[in-house]
Amino acid sequence: MEIVVRFSQGKVKPETFWWNGREYQVERIPLIFERKDGGRKYLCFSVDCGGMIAELVMDKEDLTWRLIKCAPSYT
Amino acid sequence: MRTILHVDMNSYFATAEQQANPYLRGKPVGIIKAEGRGCIIAASIEAKKYKIKTGCTVWDAKKLCPQIILVPSDMGKYFALTQRLIRIISDYSPTLEVFSIDEMFADVTDTQKLYSGGALEMALSMKQRVKEELGEWMRCSIGIAWTKILAKLASEMHKPDGLTMLSPENYLEETKNIKVEEVCGIGRARTTTLQSMGVRTLGEARQLELPREIADLVWLRVDQPVSRVEDLQPAKSVSRTYTAFSALNAQRTVLNLVRNLVEEAAAKLREMNMAGRTFCLFLDHFWARKTLHSSTDDPQIIYDLLARAYEQNPVTGIRQAGVSVSNLIFNYQFLIFDQRQKLLNAVDKINQKYGVFTLYPAQLLGGELIRPEVTGYLGDKYYRFHSSGISSEWEKAGATS
Ligand SMILES: [Mg+2]
Numbered sequence: 001m002e003i004v005v006r007f008s009q010g011k012v013k014p015e016t017f018w019w020n021g022r023e024y025q026v027e028r029i030p031l032i033f034e035r036k037d038g039g040r041k042y043l044c045f046s047v048d049c050g051g052m053i054a055e056l057v058m059d060k061e062d063l064t065w066r067l068i069k070c071a072p073s074y075t
Numbered sequence: 076m077r078t079i080l081h082v083d084m085n086s087y088f089a090t091a092e093q094q095a096n097p098y099l100r101g102k103p104v105g106i107i108k109a110e111g112r113g114c115i116i117a118a119s120i121e122a123k124k125y126k127i128k129t130g131c132t133v134w135d136a137k138k139l140c141p142q143i144i145l146v147p148s149d150m151g152k153y154f155a156l157t158q159r160l161i162r163i164i165s166d167y168s169p170t171l172e173v174f175s176i177d178e179m180f181a182d183v184t185d186t187q188k189l190y191s192g193g194a195l196e197m198a199l200s201m202k203q204r205v206k207e208e209l210g211e212w213m214r215c216s217i218g219i220a221w222t223k224i225l226a227k228l229a230s231e232m233h234k235p236d237g238l239t240m241l242s243p244e245n246y247l248e249e250t251k252n253i254k255v256e257e258v259c260g261i262g263r264a265r266t267t268t269l270q271s272m273g274v275r276t277l278g279e280a281r282q283l284e285l286p287r288e289i290a291d292l293v294w295l296r297v298d299q300p301v302s303r304v305e306d307l308q309p310a311k312s313v314s315r316t317y318t319a320f321s322a323l324n325a326q327r328t329v330l331n332l333v334r335n336l337v338e339e340a341a342a343k344l345r346e347m348n349m350a351g352r353t354f355c356l357f358l359d360h361f362w363a364r365k366t367l368h369s370s371t372d373d374p375q376i377i378y379d380l381l382a383r384a385y386e387q388n389p390v391t392g393i394r395q396a397g398v399s400v401s402n403l404i405f406n407y408q409f410l411i412f413d414q415r416q417k418l419l420n421a422v423d424k425i426n427q428k429y430g431v432f433t434l435y436p437a438q439l440l441g442g443e444l445i446r447p448e449v450t451g452y453l454g455d456k457y458y459r460f461h462s463s464g465i466s467s468e469w470e471k472a473g474a475t476s
Contacts, residue, residue, distance in 0.1 A: 031095040031210055033155035039427030044152075046095035053096045061428070
Protein backbone atom coordinates (compact mmCIF):
# COMPACT_ATOMS: atom_id res chain seq x y z
CA MET A 1 0.00 0.00 0.00
CA GLU A 2 1.29 3.44 -0.85
CA ILE A 3 0.79 6.08 1.82
CA VAL A 4 1.82 9.63 2.66
CA VAL A 5 2.29 10.28 6.37
CA ARG A 6 3.37 13.28 8.35
CA PHE A 7 5.83 13.02 11.25
CA SER A 8 5.47 16.06 13.41
CA GLN A 9 6.15 16.84 17.06
CA GLY A 10 6.98 13.22 17.77
CA LYS A 11 3.71 11.98 16.31
CA VAL A 12 2.86 10.27 13.09
CA LYS A 13 -0.30 10.84 11.09
CA PRO A 14 -1.46 9.27 7.86
CA GLU A 15 -2.64 11.86 5.32
CA THR A 16 -3.23 10.23 1.95
CA PHE A 17 -3.17 6.62 0.80
CA TRP A 18 -3.83 4.65 -2.33
CA TRP A 19 -5.80 1.46 -2.10
CA ASN A 20 -7.42 -0.65 -4.81
CA GLY A 21 -6.42 1.92 -7.40
CA ARG A 22 -8.07 4.83 -5.62
CA GLU A 23 -6.75 7.78 -3.69
CA TYR A 24 -8.12 8.44 -0.21
CA GLN A 25 -7.64 11.64 1.80
CA VAL A 26 -7.71 11.21 5.57
CA GLU A 27 -10.13 13.82 6.89
CA ARG A 28 -9.98 12.92 10.56
CA ILE A 29 -8.55 10.29 12.87
CA PRO A 30 -11.13 9.44 15.54
CA LEU A 31 -8.98 6.83 17.30
CA ILE A 32 -5.33 5.85 17.57
CA PHE A 33 -4.31 2.79 19.56
CA GLU A 34 -1.74 0.04 19.74
CA ARG A 35 -2.20 -3.64 18.95
CA LYS A 36 0.21 -6.36 19.99
CA ASP A 37 0.90 -9.71 18.41
CA GLY A 38 3.40 -11.49 20.58
CA GLY A 39 6.02 -8.79 21.05
CA ARG A 40 5.33 -7.17 17.72
CA LYS A 41 3.58 -3.81 18.10
CA TYR A 42 1.36 -2.06 15.65
CA LEU A 43 0.06 1.47 15.79
CA CYS A 44 -3.51 1.52 14.52
CA PHE A 45 -5.38 4.49 13.13
CA SER A 46 -9.13 4.53 12.60
CA VAL A 47 -9.39 7.03 9.80
CA ASP A 48 -12.35 8.74 8.24
CA CYS A 49 -11.88 9.39 4.55
CA GLY A 50 -15.14 11.23 4.05
CA GLY A 51 -17.61 8.42 4.51
CA MET A 52 -15.24 5.51 4.34
CA ILE A 53 -13.83 4.38 7.66
CA ALA A 54 -10.65 2.36 7.49
CA GLU A 55 -8.14 1.03 9.96
CA LEU A 56 -4.59 1.74 8.88
CA VAL A 57 -1.89 -0.15 10.71
CA MET A 58 1.75 0.73 11.03
CA ASP A 59 4.22 -1.97 12.06
CA LYS A 60 6.36 -0.21 14.66
CA GLU A 61 9.28 -2.50 13.85
CA ASP A 62 9.73 -1.87 10.15
CA LEU A 63 7.36 1.09 9.62
CA THR A 64 5.37 -0.70 6.92
CA TRP A 65 1.68 0.14 6.56
CA ARG A 66 -1.39 -1.99 5.87
CA LEU A 67 -5.11 -1.43 5.65
CA ILE A 68 -6.88 -4.05 7.76
CA LYS A 69 -10.55 -3.06 7.89
CA CYS A 70 -12.78 -0.80 5.95
CA ALA A 71 -16.44 -0.05 5.38
CA PRO A 72 -18.88 -1.57 4.60
CA SER A 73 -17.74 -4.61 6.60
CA TYR A 74 -16.59 -2.21 9.29
CA THR A 75 -20.03 -0.72 9.90
CA MET B 76 -13.12 7.79 56.65
CA ARG B 77 -11.65 7.07 53.27
CA THR B 78 -12.69 8.47 49.90
CA ILE B 79 -13.08 5.91 47.13
CA LEU B 80 -13.83 6.66 43.50
CA HIS B 81 -15.35 4.07 41.19
CA VAL B 82 -14.93 4.78 37.51
CA ASP B 83 -17.10 2.79 35.12
CA MET B 84 -16.96 3.26 31.37
CA ASN B 85 -20.45 3.42 29.86
CA SER B 86 -21.37 0.76 27.28
CA TYR B 87 -17.65 0.35 26.86
CA PHE B 88 -17.16 -1.93 23.85
CA ALA B 89 -19.94 -0.34 21.81
CA THR B 90 -18.86 3.20 22.67
CA ALA B 91 -15.27 2.36 21.70
CA GLU B 92 -16.51 1.22 18.28
CA GLN B 93 -18.48 4.45 17.97
CA GLN B 94 -15.34 6.37 18.86
CA ALA B 95 -13.41 4.55 16.12
CA ASN B 96 -16.22 4.94 13.59
CA PRO B 97 -18.14 8.21 13.98
CA TYR B 98 -20.84 6.97 11.58
CA LEU B 99 -21.97 4.56 14.31
CA ARG B 100 -22.52 7.36 16.83
CA GLY B 101 -26.05 7.96 17.95
CA LYS B 102 -27.10 4.62 16.43
CA PRO B 103 -28.05 1.35 18.10
CA VAL B 104 -24.96 -0.87 17.96
CA GLY B 105 -24.62 -4.42 19.21
CA ILE B 106 -21.20 -5.98 19.69
CA ILE B 107 -21.07 -9.66 18.77
CA LYS B 108 -18.30 -12.12 19.42
CA ALA B 109 -17.65 -12.79 15.77
CA GLU B 110 -19.49 -12.66 12.50
CA GLY B 111 -22.41 -15.08 12.59
CA ARG B 112 -22.25 -15.91 16.28
CA GLY B 113 -25.40 -15.81 18.33
CA CYS B 114 -25.23 -13.32 21.21
CA ILE B 115 -24.90 -9.60 21.83
CA ILE B 116 -21.96 -9.21 24.20
CA ALA B 117 -22.40 -5.43 24.59
CA ALA B 118 -24.99 -2.89 23.53
CA SER B 119 -24.56 0.81 22.81
CA ILE B 120 -26.37 3.40 24.89
CA GLU B 121 -28.82 3.83 21.97
CA ALA B 122 -29.40 0.05 21.70
CA LYS B 123 -30.14 -0.16 25.42
CA LYS B 124 -33.11 2.14 24.84
CA TYR B 125 -34.62 -0.72 22.82
CA LYS B 126 -34.10 -3.01 25.83
CA ILE B 127 -31.20 -4.77 24.15
CA LYS B 128 -28.87 -6.14 26.78
CA THR B 129 -25.72 -8.20 27.06
CA GLY B 130 -26.60 -11.85 26.45
CA CYS B 131 -29.55 -11.06 24.21
CA THR B 132 -29.54 -13.27 21.09
CA VAL B 133 -28.99 -11.55 17.75
CA TRP B 134 -32.39 -12.84 16.70
CA ASP B 135 -34.13 -11.19 19.67
CA ALA B 136 -32.11 -8.00 19.24
CA LYS B 137 -33.23 -7.69 15.61
CA LYS B 138 -36.82 -8.18 16.70
CA LEU B 139 -36.51 -5.41 19.30
CA CYS B 140 -34.64 -3.11 16.93
CA PRO B 141 -34.46 -4.11 13.24
CA GLN B 142 -31.99 -1.33 12.40
CA ILE B 143 -29.40 -2.48 14.95
CA ILE B 144 -25.85 -2.46 13.57
CA LEU B 145 -23.83 -5.53 14.53
CA VAL B 146 -20.10 -5.09 14.97
CA PRO B 147 -17.68 -7.94 15.76
CA SER B 148 -15.79 -7.39 19.00
CA ASP B 149 -12.20 -6.20 18.86
CA MET B 150 -10.68 -6.94 22.27
CA GLY B 151 -7.28 -5.63 21.24
CA LYS B 152 -8.80 -2.21 20.79
CA TYR B 153 -10.62 -2.31 24.14
CA PHE B 154 -7.54 -3.45 26.05
CA ALA B 155 -5.50 -0.67 24.46
CA LEU B 156 -8.09 1.85 25.67
CA THR B 157 -8.17 0.25 29.14
CA GLN B 158 -4.39 0.64 29.40
CA ARG B 159 -4.82 4.32 28.62
CA LEU B 160 -7.64 4.64 31.17
CA ILE B 161 -5.42 3.04 33.83
CA ARG B 162 -2.71 5.57 33.06
CA ILE B 163 -5.15 8.45 33.44
CA ILE B 164 -6.66 7.27 36.74
CA SER B 165 -3.25 6.39 38.17
CA ASP B 166 -2.30 10.04 37.79
CA TYR B 167 -4.88 10.77 40.50
CA SER B 168 -3.94 8.09 42.99
CA PRO B 169 -1.32 5.39 43.35
CA THR B 170 -3.90 3.15 44.99
CA LEU B 171 -5.79 1.85 42.02
CA GLU B 172 -7.65 -1.40 41.58
CA VAL B 173 -8.49 -2.58 38.09
CA PHE B 174 -11.78 -4.32 38.77
CA SER B 175 -12.69 -5.30 35.22
CA ILE B 176 -11.83 -4.25 31.71
CA ASP B 177 -13.89 -1.07 32.10
CA GLU B 178 -14.07 -0.44 35.82
CA MET B 179 -11.60 0.69 38.41
CA PHE B 180 -11.46 1.85 42.00
CA ALA B 181 -9.13 4.55 43.26
CA ASP B 182 -8.51 5.42 46.88
CA VAL B 183 -8.17 9.22 46.77
CA THR B 184 -8.36 9.86 50.52
CA ASP B 185 -5.05 11.72 50.50
CA THR B 186 -4.70 12.90 46.92
CA GLN B 187 -8.07 14.67 46.82
CA LYS B 188 -6.53 17.32 49.05
CA LEU B 189 -4.62 18.54 46.02
CA TYR B 190 -7.93 19.79 44.61
CA SER B 191 -9.69 22.75 46.16
CA GLY B 192 -12.99 21.13 45.19
CA GLY B 193 -11.90 17.77 46.63
CA ALA B 194 -12.98 14.47 45.15
CA LEU B 195 -15.76 16.05 43.09
CA GLU B 196 -13.39 18.35 41.27
CA MET B 197 -11.00 15.45 40.83
CA ALA B 198 -13.75 13.34 39.26
CA LEU B 199 -14.64 16.13 36.84
CA SER B 200 -11.01 16.40 35.86
CA MET B 201 -10.86 12.61 35.25
CA LYS B 202 -13.93 12.79 33.03
CA GLN B 203 -12.35 15.59 31.05
CA ARG B 204 -9.16 13.60 30.52
CA VAL B 205 -11.10 10.49 29.51
CA LYS B 206 -12.71 12.56 26.75
CA GLU B 207 -9.44 14.13 25.69
CA GLU B 208 -7.28 11.03 25.75
CA LEU B 209 -9.65 8.15 24.97
CA GLY B 210 -11.84 10.14 22.62
CA GLU B 211 -14.64 12.67 22.68
CA TRP B 212 -17.36 10.01 22.40
CA MET B 213 -16.08 7.98 25.34
CA ARG B 214 -17.89 8.51 28.60
CA CYS B 215 -17.76 7.20 32.10
CA SER B 216 -19.83 7.32 35.25
CA ILE B 217 -18.07 8.03 38.51
CA GLY B 218 -19.28 7.21 41.99
CA ILE B 219 -17.75 8.65 45.14
CA ALA B 220 -18.22 7.23 48.64
CA TRP B 221 -16.21 5.92 51.58
CA THR B 222 -16.30 2.23 50.68
CA LYS B 223 -15.91 0.32 47.43
CA ILE B 224 -19.37 -1.17 47.53
CA LEU B 225 -20.96 2.27 47.96
CA ALA B 226 -18.77 3.90 45.32
CA LYS B 227 -19.79 1.19 42.85
CA LEU B 228 -23.48 1.62 43.63
CA ALA B 229 -23.08 5.39 43.30
CA SER B 230 -21.53 5.11 39.83
CA GLU B 231 -24.48 2.98 38.75
CA MET B 232 -27.05 5.56 39.84
CA HIS B 233 -26.54 7.95 36.94
CA LYS B 234 -25.64 6.60 33.53
CA PRO B 235 -24.28 7.58 31.13
CA ASP B 236 -21.78 10.26 32.04
CA GLY B 237 -22.93 10.47 35.66
CA LEU B 238 -21.22 11.74 38.77
CA THR B 239 -22.72 10.72 42.08
CA MET B 240 -21.48 11.24 45.59
CA LEU B 241 -22.93 9.40 48.56
CA SER B 242 -22.62 10.76 52.06
CA PRO B 243 -23.27 9.17 55.45
CA GLU B 244 -26.37 11.37 55.69
CA ASN B 245 -27.97 10.40 52.38
CA TYR B 246 -26.75 6.92 51.49
CA LEU B 247 -29.49 4.85 53.16
CA GLU B 248 -32.20 6.93 51.51
CA GLU B 249 -30.40 6.97 48.12
CA THR B 250 -29.93 3.20 48.07
CA LYS B 251 -33.31 2.03 49.37
CA ASN B 252 -34.75 1.30 45.92
CA ILE B 253 -31.75 -0.67 44.70
CA LYS B 254 -32.62 -4.28 43.95
CA VAL B 255 -30.87 -6.70 46.29
CA GLU B 256 -29.23 -8.62 43.44
CA GLU B 257 -27.41 -5.48 42.32
CA VAL B 258 -25.26 -5.45 45.43
CA CYS B 259 -21.91 -7.07 44.86
CA GLY B 260 -21.73 -10.05 47.25
CA ILE B 261 -25.42 -10.75 47.72
CA GLY B 262 -25.36 -13.27 44.88
CA ARG B 263 -28.00 -15.47 43.36
CA ALA B 264 -28.64 -17.82 46.29
CA ARG B 265 -29.15 -15.01 48.80
CA THR B 266 -31.29 -13.09 46.32
CA THR B 267 -33.56 -16.12 45.96
CA THR B 268 -33.81 -16.46 49.74
CA LEU B 269 -34.63 -12.77 50.12
CA GLN B 270 -37.17 -12.90 47.31
CA SER B 271 -38.88 -15.85 48.95
CA MET B 272 -39.32 -13.56 51.97
CA GLY B 273 -41.04 -11.05 49.70
CA VAL B 274 -38.04 -8.75 49.56
CA ARG B 275 -36.89 -7.12 46.34
CA THR B 276 -35.10 -3.93 47.38
CA LEU B 277 -32.55 -2.95 49.99
CA GLY B 278 -35.16 -0.77 51.67
CA GLU B 279 -37.47 -3.75 52.12
CA ALA B 280 -34.63 -5.97 53.32
CA ARG B 281 -33.71 -3.41 55.98
CA GLN B 282 -37.11 -3.95 57.59
CA LEU B 283 -36.13 -7.53 58.47
CA GLU B 284 -34.01 -9.21 61.11
CA LEU B 285 -31.34 -10.87 59.01
CA PRO B 286 -28.22 -12.90 59.78
CA ARG B 287 -25.25 -10.61 60.41
CA GLU B 288 -23.53 -11.53 57.17
CA ILE B 289 -26.48 -10.57 54.99
CA ALA B 290 -27.44 -7.59 57.13
CA ASP B 291 -23.97 -6.13 56.59
CA LEU B 292 -24.55 -6.29 52.85
CA VAL B 293 -28.08 -4.92 53.02
CA TRP B 294 -27.00 -2.01 55.22
CA LEU B 295 -23.92 -1.59 53.00
CA ARG B 296 -21.51 -1.92 55.91
CA VAL B 297 -19.08 -4.14 54.00
CA ASP B 298 -15.70 -2.56 53.47
CA GLN B 299 -12.73 -3.89 51.58
CA PRO B 300 -9.45 -2.17 50.85
CA VAL B 301 -8.64 -1.09 47.33
CA SER B 302 -6.08 -3.57 46.11
CA ARG B 303 -3.39 -2.27 43.85
CA VAL B 304 -1.99 -3.78 40.70
CA GLU B 305 1.24 -4.27 42.64
CA ASP B 306 -0.63 -6.36 45.21
CA LEU B 307 -2.22 -8.68 42.69
CA GLN B 308 -1.45 -12.32 43.12
CA PRO B 309 0.22 -14.12 40.26
CA ALA B 310 -2.08 -16.30 38.17
CA LYS B 311 -3.07 -19.62 39.73
CA SER B 312 -3.80 -21.34 36.44
CA VAL B 313 -3.70 -20.81 32.74
CA SER B 314 -6.32 -22.26 30.46
CA ARG B 315 -7.34 -22.18 26.87
CA THR B 316 -10.68 -23.33 25.54
CA TYR B 317 -12.20 -23.57 22.12
CA THR B 318 -15.64 -24.31 20.74
CA ALA B 319 -15.68 -25.69 17.21
CA PHE B 320 -18.39 -24.75 14.75
CA SER B 321 -19.11 -28.41 14.03
CA ALA B 322 -18.40 -31.66 15.84
CA LEU B 323 -14.85 -32.99 15.58
CA ASN B 324 -15.25 -36.56 14.40
CA ALA B 325 -11.70 -37.79 13.91
CA GLN B 326 -9.30 -38.55 16.73
CA ARG B 327 -6.54 -36.83 14.74
CA THR B 328 -8.55 -33.60 14.57
CA VAL B 329 -9.24 -33.69 18.29
CA LEU B 330 -5.57 -34.26 19.07
CA ASN B 331 -4.49 -31.47 16.77
CA LEU B 332 -6.86 -29.10 18.51
CA VAL B 333 -5.46 -30.22 21.88
CA ARG B 334 -1.94 -29.62 20.60
CA ASN B 335 -2.91 -26.14 19.43
CA LEU B 336 -4.43 -25.28 22.82
CA VAL B 337 -1.41 -26.71 24.66
CA GLU B 338 0.94 -24.59 22.53
CA GLU B 339 -1.02 -21.47 23.42
CA ALA B 340 -1.24 -22.27 27.13
CA ALA B 341 2.47 -23.10 27.30
CA ALA B 342 3.42 -19.93 25.44
CA LYS B 343 1.35 -17.95 27.93
CA LEU B 344 3.12 -19.72 30.81
CA ARG B 345 6.52 -18.86 29.39
CA GLU B 346 5.40 -15.29 28.73
CA MET B 347 4.47 -15.01 32.42
CA ASN B 348 7.68 -16.80 33.37
CA MET B 349 5.77 -19.60 35.07
CA ALA B 350 5.56 -23.36 34.88
CA GLY B 351 2.88 -25.80 36.01
CA ARG B 352 2.58 -29.27 37.43
CA THR B 353 -1.09 -30.20 36.99
CA PHE B 354 -2.64 -30.48 33.55
CA CYS B 355 -6.30 -30.92 32.67
CA LEU B 356 -7.98 -31.80 29.45
CA PHE B 357 -11.67 -31.20 28.82
CA LEU B 358 -13.53 -32.49 25.78
CA ASP B 359 -17.28 -31.90 26.14
CA HIS B 360 -18.05 -34.20 29.09
CA PHE B 361 -14.79 -36.10 29.07
CA TRP B 362 -12.04 -34.86 31.30
CA ALA B 363 -8.68 -36.03 32.55
CA ARG B 364 -6.21 -34.66 35.03
CA LYS B 365 -2.50 -35.46 35.24
CA THR B 366 0.06 -34.25 37.74
CA LEU B 367 3.82 -34.40 37.32
CA HIS B 368 6.49 -34.44 40.01
CA SER B 369 8.21 -31.37 38.69
CA SER B 370 6.80 -28.40 36.84
CA THR B 371 7.20 -27.70 33.18
CA ASP B 372 6.28 -25.15 30.55
CA ASP B 373 7.21 -27.46 27.66
CA PRO B 374 4.27 -28.00 25.30
CA GLN B 375 5.69 -31.33 24.08
CA ILE B 376 5.67 -32.80 27.58
CA ILE B 377 2.22 -31.41 28.35
CA TYR B 378 0.81 -32.59 25.05
CA ASP B 379 2.27 -36.12 25.35
CA LEU B 380 0.76 -36.43 28.81
CA LEU B 381 -2.69 -35.27 27.73
CA ALA B 382 -2.59 -37.21 24.45
CA ARG B 383 -1.90 -40.43 26.40
CA ALA B 384 -4.85 -39.68 28.65
CA TYR B 385 -6.97 -39.09 25.57
CA GLU B 386 -5.89 -42.31 23.88
CA GLN B 387 -7.18 -44.30 26.86
CA ASN B 388 -10.59 -42.89 26.13
CA PRO B 389 -10.61 -41.46 22.61
CA VAL B 390 -13.91 -39.61 22.49
CA THR B 391 -14.96 -38.07 19.20
CA GLY B 392 -17.93 -36.04 18.02
CA ILE B 393 -17.03 -33.33 20.50
CA ARG B 394 -17.29 -29.55 20.00
CA GLN B 395 -15.72 -28.07 23.11
CA ALA B 396 -12.13 -28.53 24.13
CA GLY B 397 -10.12 -27.04 26.92
CA VAL B 398 -6.65 -27.36 28.38
CA SER B 399 -5.69 -25.98 31.73
CA VAL B 400 -2.45 -25.83 33.63
CA SER B 401 -2.40 -25.27 37.37
CA ASN B 402 -0.12 -25.71 40.39
CA LEU B 403 1.93 -22.88 38.97
CA ILE B 404 5.26 -21.65 40.22
CA PHE B 405 7.61 -19.02 38.92
CA ASN B 406 10.05 -20.62 36.56
CA TYR B 407 13.53 -20.04 37.90
CA GLN B 408 15.20 -21.48 34.83
CA PHE B 409 17.42 -24.04 36.54
CA LEU B 410 17.57 -25.62 33.15
CA ILE B 411 19.69 -22.96 31.58
CA PHE B 412 21.92 -25.54 29.91
CA ASP B 413 19.05 -27.54 28.63
CA GLN B 414 18.91 -27.50 24.84
CA ARG B 415 15.17 -27.89 24.81
CA GLN B 416 14.69 -24.83 27.01
CA LYS B 417 16.93 -22.88 24.67
CA LEU B 418 14.86 -24.03 21.73
CA LEU B 419 11.62 -22.95 23.40
CA ASN B 420 13.12 -19.59 24.26
CA ALA B 421 14.20 -19.14 20.65
CA VAL B 422 10.70 -20.05 19.46
CA ASP B 423 9.24 -17.46 21.81
CA LYS B 424 11.66 -14.81 20.62
CA ILE B 425 10.78 -15.44 16.98
CA ASN B 426 7.07 -15.44 17.70
CA GLN B 427 7.49 -12.26 19.73
CA LYS B 428 9.30 -10.57 16.93
CA TYR B 429 7.37 -11.81 13.92
CA GLY B 430 3.95 -12.53 15.40
CA VAL B 431 2.22 -15.41 17.13
CA PHE B 432 2.54 -18.80 15.37
CA THR B 433 5.38 -17.80 13.07
CA LEU B 434 6.96 -21.00 14.38
CA TYR B 435 4.75 -23.88 15.47
CA PRO B 436 4.87 -27.67 15.73
CA ALA B 437 4.75 -29.63 12.49
CA GLN B 438 1.77 -31.54 13.84
CA LEU B 439 -0.34 -28.47 13.17
CA LEU B 440 0.96 -27.98 9.64
CA GLY B 441 -1.69 -27.53 6.99
CA GLY B 442 -4.57 -27.26 9.43
CA GLU B 443 -6.30 -24.11 10.55
CA LEU B 444 -4.47 -22.48 13.44
CA ILE B 445 -6.49 -21.24 16.34
CA ARG B 446 -5.00 -18.03 17.60
CA PRO B 447 -4.87 -16.99 21.24
CA GLU B 448 -8.27 -15.79 22.24
CA VAL B 449 -8.42 -12.29 23.60
CA THR B 450 -11.37 -12.01 25.92
CA GLY B 451 -12.53 -9.53 28.48
CA TYR B 452 -11.57 -12.01 31.18
CA LEU B 453 -8.93 -10.52 33.43
CA GLY B 454 -7.60 -13.71 35.01
CA ASP B 455 -4.16 -12.62 33.91
CA LYS B 456 -4.42 -9.02 35.07
CA TYR B 457 -1.39 -9.45 37.27
CA TYR B 458 0.60 -10.11 34.16
CA ARG B 459 -1.31 -7.75 31.89
CA PHE B 460 -1.27 -4.60 33.97
CA HIS B 461 1.61 -5.13 36.36
CA SER B 462 3.93 -2.94 34.31
CA SER B 463 1.42 -0.87 32.43
CA GLY B 464 3.18 2.44 32.70
CA ILE B 465 4.89 1.83 29.40
CA SER B 466 3.70 3.72 26.41
CA SER B 467 4.67 6.43 24.08
CA GLU B 468 3.12 9.85 23.83
CA TRP B 469 2.07 9.47 20.22
CA GLU B 470 -0.29 6.69 21.12
CA LYS B 471 -2.64 9.09 22.85
CA ALA B 472 -5.87 9.73 21.06
CA GLY B 473 -5.67 12.08 18.18
CA ALA B 474 -9.27 13.11 18.70
CA THR B 475 -8.64 16.00 16.38
CA SER B 476 -6.83 15.47 13.11
MG1 LIG C 1 -19.29 -0.32 32.28
